[in-house]
Structures are given as structure tokens and as C-alpha cells.
Amino acid sequence: MKKSMIRLCFTAGLAIGLVFSLNVQALTVGFAQVGSESGWRTSFSESVKAEAEKRGITLKFSDAQQKQENQIKAVRSFIAQRVDAILIAPVVETGWQPVLMEAKRARIPVIILDRNVAVTDPSLYLTRIAPDFEVEGQRAATWLTEKTGGKCKILELQGTVGSSAALGRMKGFNATIAKFPETKIIRSQTAEFTRAKGKEVMETMLKAEGGGKNICAIWAHNDEMALGAIQAVKEAGLQPGKDILIVSVDAVDDALKAIVSGEINVSVELSPHLGGPAFDVINEYRAGKKDFEKWIHMGGAVFTIENAAAELTKRGAK
């Protein structure tokens, strides 16, 4: 208790020092991030930091190490420091009401990034900027049905059972292929979003389907599982990308490389670049706009062999 008080005093002291040393014009934004749970999360943090630097915004970054109580502490210290706006990428949906009310009382606008918050009063935050999992599933399915003319037997690798990404992507994909009676998912199993499980589950599925000669496509809920699956396809003596089409979501660097070498056919981007739109919203708010849509949908660029190489060089340049 005493320790945390000292820490609080210390941060507060530091903040006061900063306020005096700063140019009055410069915008200060606090960002309460989840932590570094995955590669995607890391590029999300990096992208927000880079965007802030580009725009000359002072970003106060807090890494909560996957704990909500750390995030709430961070938000309280942002309020104490009287930042101009707060970005929160919540760990979980619940439990945000009190601290958001404190922010509202202090008249600091809050923007939610990525995961949602469950609050009874929607005026507690300006807007939520997040990817739309259903749209990602739809885009993947649309690409596949166009490519195959609506005739396809699919093996599905689901994400972790019950996760919002897996549920949303499944819903979007299934709704789209429902219009094509000859496009069917014949086997579906979870591979828990990991590469190792993706490979293991695909090995067994392919053997159960007589070596996979009648399979037209593999639909994986993320790139990691797809990268595991292409190894299983290769070991079964088939060519991933040609004999079996590979459709996936995320568009991480490794997947784009696989697209360039022809082993993955398509990956729908889960955009980690949520920083730019968030700062746009803050600027609009400061310019006087008060009424924002409650959910700004992000991402969904479709990467195939035509544009993957260009995207890779673009990312490498950053």
C-alpha cells in the first residue's frame, strides 16, 4: 500500500515536471495497452507509438501485463496527469464503469481500441475502434467462392473455442458460403490459434479424408494455424496453394512471405494500425465534433499474391 503510494507520488511528480517542461500546444495522450500477449499485439503497440511520434503527440504508454487492475491504475494516473485524451485497449469487457466515470468527470475523452467494454452508459466513451471479425470471415469466404465458382470441400481449423475472433470469423464465413450449396465445410476442429496444433490437427484430418485428394481448400481462423497446416499438407505429398487452397486471416509477416512463395493463397488483414484513426478522432473531437459512431470498423484488406510482396516491402520500410 505504502509502496504504491510512493509510486503514485513519484509518477505524479514526474507528470508535473513533464507538464512544465512541455510545449503547451503539444497534445498529450495516455494509452493503456493490454501487454505483449502476441505478435499482433506488439505490432499494434508499435504502430500507435510510431503514429504518435509522426504527429508530434506525447504518448504516455502503459503496459498492463494482461491485468485489468494495472490498466485501471494507469487510467487513474492519466486522469491525475490531466492528459488530453485516453486510449484504452481493454483486457476484459467488464468492470470499466467506475474509472470511465472518473474520466468523464475530469472531462477527458476516452477511446476504446480493439476489445469492447460493457458499460450501461454509452456516453462514457467517444467511440470504439476495432476490427470486425465477421467481415473478415465474409471476405475470406467471398474470395474462396469466387475462386472456386462455388464448388468446394473445405477443412476448417477453428480458433480457441468460444473466443470472439473464432465465433465472429466462423459466423461471417458460414453465412457467406451458405449461399453456395456445393461449398461445404466437411470437417471442423479447433487448433487453438497455434502453429503446432494447426499442423497436428491437419495431419489427422488429411488422413481421415483419404490423403486429402478430394479437399479443395483449408480455411484457418488465423495465420499461425494456416502456417502449421501448410507443413502438414506438404508432408502429405500435396502442394499447398495449388492442390489445396489455403485461406486465412491476420496477414502477419510470415503469412505474407508464404503468400509470396505461393503456399498461402489469401489472408485477410486484421489491421493492427488502430493508432491513426484514434488520433484522427481526438483531433475531430478537439475541433468541436461531439457525435461519433460507437464502433468504427477497421481492417479487412485482402492480401493475395498480387499485393503481398508490395505490403511486405512497405512493412519492412517502417
Next chain:
Amino acid sequence: MSLSSNQHLRRYLWPCAGLLVLFIINAIISPEFFHIEFKDGRFYGSLIDVLNRAAPVALLAIGMALVIATAGVDLSVGSIMAIAGAVSAYFITKGVDSLALIIGAGLVAGLIAGIINGFLVGYMSIQPIVATLILMVAGRGIAQLINEGQIVTFDHPGFAFLGTGSFLGLPFPVVLVIITFAIVQLLTRRTALGLYIEAVGANPSASRYIGLNEKAIKMSVYCVAAVCAALAGMIAAADIRGSDANNAGLWLELDAILAVVIGGASLMGGRFSILLAIIGALIIQTLTVTIILSGIPPKYNLLIKATAIILVLLLQSPLFQKQLSQLKFWKNKKEMNNA
């Protein structure tokens, strides 16, 4: 003597029967299950996959069997897998080409972890579940730190051979399990070491009084468990040609404990069978394959797994067996009365 060898056989009966039943179920669901062909210089088929995929858990179970025999438990093996995989991947991405150096580094990382566990349990007398919990939690963090939280992909054919190569037609992980099994079995059954381990598990103070170095024995079993885990971690990394510190070996310590328990070992220590622990690992993996083959929606996976394991464990319980035989006896008696 005949009684004890009979009992010895009975210990093997139920786990083997469980494995056999699972095989039969698989053969019914998918007739191709037993189909094995020789392709590109290696055997290819579902049964081979079961052996190959069970290899990491089997390696963990070999080490875990020894630890559990000393009435301990090692919760950190999953994290040690992640550390070993991350260390090997780090060396490869830093341009080290020598296979001996890469594998050596992974094994040394495992050994250090084992020494920490062994020191805490053996010399500091901290309860095993607490002592190894430290490394279970911290170890994964260390593994993430090594490669800065990223999933590292590498290309090193020599190292990849650990996970995807084949030797005499068998997947190389299976060969590694057989080698490890042979070494540990020789060490424990052809020397007095096995007896010492069981003695420490059965009664640590008595074994101290008869002059056994209880601390050193505990230290050695945790080291063996950690080195086995490091080997399993490198197999897992080599298999996907990448090190995923977040997920490599996640919860596998529980599978390893389960494998040892299915193999009939008591968590109170005092006895072990390495072969039965490996059969336990095979049962777990066969069950996973059964679930995938059956096409049942994934949300039922854990339920099915739990049910099957409860059944296997019940069949092994002497009390349950007695109740079953009483039921049979009662039925026979009734029939006799009717006649």
C-alpha cells in the same frame, strides 16, 4: 514369487486394455486408421502420427515418472520446453550453424532449470508443487524474453530433422523417445538407482537413515525431467520450424502427470514404470486423434477427454474392480439359486 509377477502383469493389463479399446474405436470410426504405407523412405499413416505426436508428452512423462516416484511433481516442464525451444531458435537466428552447439545450448538451458528445481526441492525442502510452480510461471516469461515476445521462424534443415526427420522409416521424435527410454530404463533398472528413487519416494527419512543421499537423488530426478523437457521443447520447435514461447508446451505438464497416473503410478511416490508412463502418453494422444476423427464439434473435446480418462482411471482402481467383481459374483449366485 508367482504372485508378485502376476501382480506385475496386472499393472500392465488395464492401461494396455484402455489403449486397445481406443484403437478399436478409431478403427471403427475411420477404417484407414491402421493403414500404413511406406512413402518417401518413411512409414506414413495415422498410427505413425499417434506415435510421432505422442513423443513430446512421452518424453515429459519419462522424466515425470521419476519425479513422481520420489513423491514430487514437476509443474515447470511445459515452460522448460518453451525455454529450450526459444534458446535453440535464438542461436539459429543469430547465425550459429553447428547443430551440436544449438542442441547443446537447449539441453544446457534445460539442465539449469532442472538444477534450480532440484535445489529448491532437495536442498531447500520447499514443497515440489510450490518450488516448480515458480519456474512454471517465470519460465514462460523467460522464454518470451529470449526472443522479445515474438514468434521466431527459422530455416535450419539439420535442426528441423529433430522434429520432422526419419530414421529407419520411423519419425525421428519416436526414435528419440526410444533412445531416452532405453537409457533411463538401463540406469534405473540395471543399477540400484531405480530402487533408491523408489525408496526416497516411499519413505525419505528412512532412506536417509540407511545412508541414501536423498537430496542428491531428488536433484538428479528433477535434472532428468528438465533435460527430457528440453529435448521435447526442441522437437516441438523443430517440428514447426519456429519457436512460439507463448504456446509451446502450454499445459503439457498436466498431460505428462496424467500420462504417469494413467500408467498406474501413485502420486504418493514409491513406485514407477517408465513403459507404463509412455503407454499413458499414447492413450492421451490416441484419444486426441479419436476426437478429431470422430468429427464431433470442438466444444465437446474436453468433455470427451475427461470422460474417457475417468473411465481408464476407474478401471485401474482396486476398489472399483472389487465392486465390479462383487456385482458379477452376485449375479452368478442368483443364477445358481434360480437353477
